Amino acid sequence: MKVGIIGAAGRMGRTLIEAVQAFDGLVLGAAVDVPGSSLIGADAGELVGQGKLGVLLADDINKVINDADVFIDFTIPEATMVNIRACRAAGRRLVIGTTGLTDEQKAELHAAGADIAICFAANYSVGVTLCLKLLDTAARVLGDEVDIEVIEAHHRHKIDAPSGTALAMGEVVASALGRDLKDCAVYGREGRTGARDRKTIGFETIRAGDIVGEHTVMFAGEGERIEITHKASSRMNFARGAVRAAAWLAERERGVFDMQDVLGLRD
Numbered sequence: 001m002k003v004g005i006i007g008a009a010g011r012m013g014r015t016l017i018e019a020v021q022a023f024d025g026l027v028l029g030a031a032v033d034v035p036g037s038s039l040i041g042a043d044a045g046e047l048v049g050q051g052k053l054g055v056l057l058a059d060d061i062n063k064v065i066n067d068a069d070v071f072i073d074f075t076i077p078e079a080t081m082v083n084i085r086a087c088r089a090a091g092r093r094l095v096i097g098t099t100g101l102t103d104e105q106k107a108e109l110h111a112a113g114a115d116i117a118i119c120f121a122a123n124y125s126v127g128v129t130l131c132l133k134l135l136d137t138a139a140r141v142l143g144d145e146v147d148i149e150v151i152e153a154h155h156r157h158k159i160d161a162p163s164g165t166a167l168a169m170g171e172v173v174a175s176a177l178g179r180d181l182k183d184c185a186v187y188g189r190e191g192r193t194g195a196r197d198r199k200t201i202g203f204e205t206i207r208a209g210d211i212v213g214e215h216t217v218m219f220a221g222e223g224e225r226i227e228i229t230h231k232a233s234s235r236m237n238f239a240r241g242a243v244r245a246a247a248w249l250a251e252r253e254r255g256v257f258d259m260q261d262v263l264g265l266r267d
């Protein structure tokens with residue numbers, strides 16, 4: 001199966017080129033990056049030091065839409081929306097890793113799932129997908145007897161906050177507790193805040209250095225504290241998960257899925 005990578009010159013895009021080539025049954029068919037980039041026309045293989053692959057970076061998915069069976073998008077939300085529309089029009093499967101989409105953009109993504117198969121996950125690592133299951137259990141057991149805080153840390157180049165993974169973790173915990181994250185989330189604290197409201201879920205964000213991606217959800221009670229933590233040390237763990245999702249989508253005609261579906265963890 002041929003895979004097209006959008007955002008191919010980026011941190012994840014370069015890692016994805018390597019991950020696709022290493023996955024049995026998959027081959028790189030197309031690579032796309034932003035119009036005007038000095039890397040347009042470059043060979044994707046040479047971009048990652050693997051020698052020529054004969055796949056040259058294009059600046060528009062529509063120019064290579066017939067060169068791949070499934071596309072993988074790790075770009076920015078505005079680009080992702082263009083790619084969703086292109087894949088929907090051409091009947092191509094799409095794996096989306098981009099975070100920071102608005103509610104309206106997510107609604108359009110889900111509408112596209114009526115026509116094509118999409119996998120959409122804020123974090124493609126197996127470890128985070130497992131953590132989401134653990135968080136659901138922890139929240140149901142601990143209930144409203146604890147204060148819950150989500151702490152995340154990423155590299156200095158990350159442009160969105162909190163991370164999509166942190167928000168996904170918050171959503172799992174809020175849902176397990178019967179809360180609406182939109183109503184109970186507190187993003188950072190400063191000034192005379194008064195005592196903490198137990199019904200809230202706090203989010204704290206660190207941006208520094210070359211941190212790949214670290215998340216901790218703290219359940220702090222009276223006399224004990226439970227912390228569930230995931231630390232990524234390589235982007236290859238995200239890339240392998242995304243490529244695995246691309247292969248998994250091959251058997252699906254339409255619908256919107258996530259990594260719990262890919263890993264068979266859906267209850």
Ligand SMILES: NC(=O)C1=CN([C@@H]2O[C@H](COP(=O)(O)OP(=O)(O)OC[C@H]3O[C@@H](n4cnc5c(N)ncnc54)[C@H](O)[C@@H]3O)[C@@H](O)[C@H]2O)C=CC1
Pocket residue numbers: 006007008009010011012013032033034035037074075076078079096097098099100121122123124125164238
């Ligand atoms: N779901 C997951 O497991 C993970 C998600 N991410 C997310 O992936 C996204 C990208 O992260 P990075 O690779 O670190 O960013 P990056 O900035 O290194 O790469 C983004 C790439 O997209 C390209 N791009 C921008 N506009 C474009 C357009 N219109 N058409 C084609 N390409 C375009 C940029 O030129 C760049 O090469 C972020 O939203 C990040 O949060 C990152 C890692 C894991």
Ligand SMILES: O=C(O)C1=N[C@H](C(=O)O)C[C@H](O)C1
Pocket residue numbers: 099122123154158162163164165166212213214
């Ligand atoms: O921007 C990143 O690097 C990452 N972004 C994702 C997110 O926003 O959760 C996933 C991972 O943590 C790395």
